[in-house]
Amino acid sequence: MIQIRWHGRGGQGAITAAKIFATAAFKSGYTGVVMAPTFGTERRGAPVFTSLKLAKEKIYDISPIETPDIVVVLDHLLLTEADVTGGLKERGLMVLNTPKPLDSYDFGVERLAVADATSLAVEAGLPRGVVNSGVIGILCRAFDIVPFERVLGEIEAEFKTKRPQANAQSARLAYERTVVNGSPTVADADDAGAIAGRLGADLVAVVRDPGSAVSGSG
Numbered sequence: 001m002i003q004i005r006w007h008g009r010g011g012q013g014a015i016t017a018a019k020i021f022a023t024a025a026f027k028s029g030y031t032g033v034v035m036a037p038t039f040g041t042e043r044r045g046a047p048v049f050t051s052l053k054l055a056k057e058k059i060y061d062i063s064p065i066e067t068p069d070i071v072v073v074l075d076h077l078l079l080t081e082a083d084v085t086g087g088l089k090e091r092g093l094m095v096l097n098t099p100k101p102l103d104s105y106d107f108g109v110e111r112l113a114v115a116d117a118t119s120l121a122v123e124a125g126l127p128r129g130v131v132n133s134g135v136i137g138i139l140c141r142a143f144d145i146v147p148f149e150r151v152l153g154e155i156e157a158e159f160k161t162k163r164p165q166a167n168a169q170s171a172r173l174a175y176e177r178t179v180v181n182g183s184p185t186v187a188d189a190d191d192a193g194a195i196a197g198r199l200g201a202d203l204v205a206v207v208r209d210p211g212s213a214v215s216g217s218g
Helices: 014-027 076-080 117-123 132-142 148-158 164-177 190-200
Strands: 002-007 033-039 047-054 072-073 091-099 111-115
Touching: 002 076, 014 033, 014 047, 014 072, 014 132, 014 148, 072 076, 072 132, 091 117, 091 132, 111 132, 117 132, 117 164, 132 148, 132 164, 148 164
Parallel strands: 002 072, 072 091, 091 111
Antiparallel strands: 002 047, 033 047
16 A cells, blocks of 8 residues: 655645545556545644555555655645654655755655745746645656646646646646656655555555545645
8 A cells, every 4th residue: 555645734725636646546547545534623724634545455444644655745834833754654755845945955754856836836827825736746746656647637627617727737837847856756665566566556446436535625
């Protein structure tokens, strides 16, 4: 099982971002998909997190992720407000929306992918603070298990009444400008002939529709 934990703020769209990625993965053959409930206050701006699990076998556990393979952080300021790296596996990946260069970070994360999704959203024509599409672009660049064009299609479908082309462009710009240290993907991690095995092959166990286990708002 591959575990992705998403950290954001209430109203920032972390849940929506996780759902978009889950749906794209599901439609690409990764049918063992479970989204766990979101934890944290729903107050706008407060730290929240949600969990996304992918597996080849049925997943019955929808509890919060404690040992993620990947953490996705929608706001770099959360690094000082929440334990976003807690439990991250050795050789795990962090996806981070930040205006700072990659080499300004040194907190023990072996694989780090960064881009300034906040500024790129504005460049794409979105209001400042609408970063979830851009963060999906960073994730896709660092962790290429789903065709990026399919992800863009899911972004446009999700935001069909809310600037679909601008959201897709935000993801595209972030994808193009992401900087990754270490391997560009976690697929070569030692623990998974492990992860390569989990994600490089078809996931055949249908657990549930990606959106069916979602709670909260994003």
